[in-house]
Amino acid sequence: MSKTESIGKKAVSKPKQKGENLVPIFIMGKRYEVPASLTIQKALEYAGYQLVRGCGCRGGICGACGTVFRYPNSYRIEVGLACQTVVQPDMYIAQIPFFPGNKAVYDIETLPATGSTIAALYPEVFKCVGCGTCTRSCPMDIDVMAYISKAIQGDITSLAENSFDCVMCGLCSARCPAEEVQYNIAVLGRRLYARHLVPKARHVAKAVENSEKKLWDKTLNDLKKMSQDELKKAYKALEIEPDMADEFWVPKDKTYVQED
Numbered sequence: 001m002s003k004t005e006s007i008g009k010k011a012v013s014k015p016k017q018k019g020e021n022l023v024p025i026f027i028m029g030k031r032y033e034v035p036a037s038l039t040i041q042k043a044l045e046y047a048g049y050q051l052v053r054g055c056g057c058r059g060g061i062c063g064a065c066g067t068v069f070r071y072p073n074s075y076r077i078e079v080g081l082a083c084q085t086v087v088q089p090d091m092y093i094a095q096i097p098f099f100p101g102n103k104a105v106y107d108i109e110t111l112p113a114t115g116s117t118i119a120a121l122y123p124e125v126f127k128c129v130g131c132g133t134c135t136r137s138c139p140m141d142i143d144v145m146a147y148i149s150k151a152i153q154g155d156i157t158s159l160a161e162n163s164f165d166c167v168m169c170g171l172c173s174a175r176c177p178a179e180e181v182q183y184n185i186a187v188l189g190r191r192l193y194a195r196h197l198v199p200k201a202r203h204v205a206k207a208v209e210n211s212e213k214k215l216w217d218k219t220l221n222d223l224k225k226m227s228q229d230e231l232k233k234a235y236k237a238l239e240i241e242p243d244m245a246d247e248f249w250v251p252k253d254k255t256y257v258q259e260d
């Protein structure tokens with residue numbers, strides 16, 4: 001597979017800066033020398049790749065940059081996010097911007113928030129052999145095996161809570177001997193939890209009701225008529241909630257405060 005096909009267009013690699021400590025790495029088998037302080041993502045760009053896939057937030061949030069790598073003389077396949085992992089000498093690197101996984105189609109409104117829903121949509125969940133490979137693969141340090149165990153038990157709340165930090169990189173699934181797609185099972189759990197189990201927020205319902213009564217229309221129309229300077233002045237005059245305010249904080253002007 002060519003560079004262009006797998007991770008992006010070829011751009012011009014950067015010339016070496018004086019005093020830079022360079023280390024050799026291998027990108028899909030080809031040797032490059034890159035500064036030792038770079039993340040894999042920056043090293044790919046330094047080597048001349050323009051990333052058009054497998055790169056999103058650059059901050060460990062979007063999960064687009066799943067990468068596998070291996071050191072010489074090691075039998076282990078290592079995994080990590082390219083934007084978070086610093087290069088090491090002689091790394092062999094390949095990106096997995098997308099991993100093909102089983103994804104059930106469903107209408108969340110009609111599904112019961114029980115273990116039987118997970119069993120029906122993802123019956124392979126019961127094939128888990130408890131090997132822990134998924135947990136060891138996760139760049140977000142999530143105990144993936146534990147949330148799969150919650151899915152098997154039908155404990156939707158724990159499944160949702162334990163998988164909350166998942167960035168959908170797919171690395172856990174790539175190495176699962178039971179061919180589970182853990183992150184899609186987790187998404188189902190979080191959707192069931194959010195739609196059917198989490199208590200309704202009264203203030204949101206009240207806000208929707210007030211909006212339907214067009215309670216804020218006059219304020220919005222007044223704002224729309226303001227010039228940029230007037231908007232800035234109005235914004236600066238607002239009483240801003242202090243950073244460390246407790247949950248009982250209310251502004252002095254209670255015009256827009258909704259009572260429960």
Ligand code: SF4
Nearest residue numbers: 128129131132134176
């Ligand atoms: S890698 Fe697969 S089989 Fe192993 S613990 Fe995780 S879900 Fe279970």
Ligand code: SF4
Nearest residue numbers: 138166167169170172
């Ligand atoms: S649970 Fe799986 S998909 Fe989610 S962040 Fe961890 S390895 Fe990536």
Ligand code: FES
Nearest residue numbers: 056057058063083
């Ligand atoms: S680019 Fe978003 S997690 Fe790496």
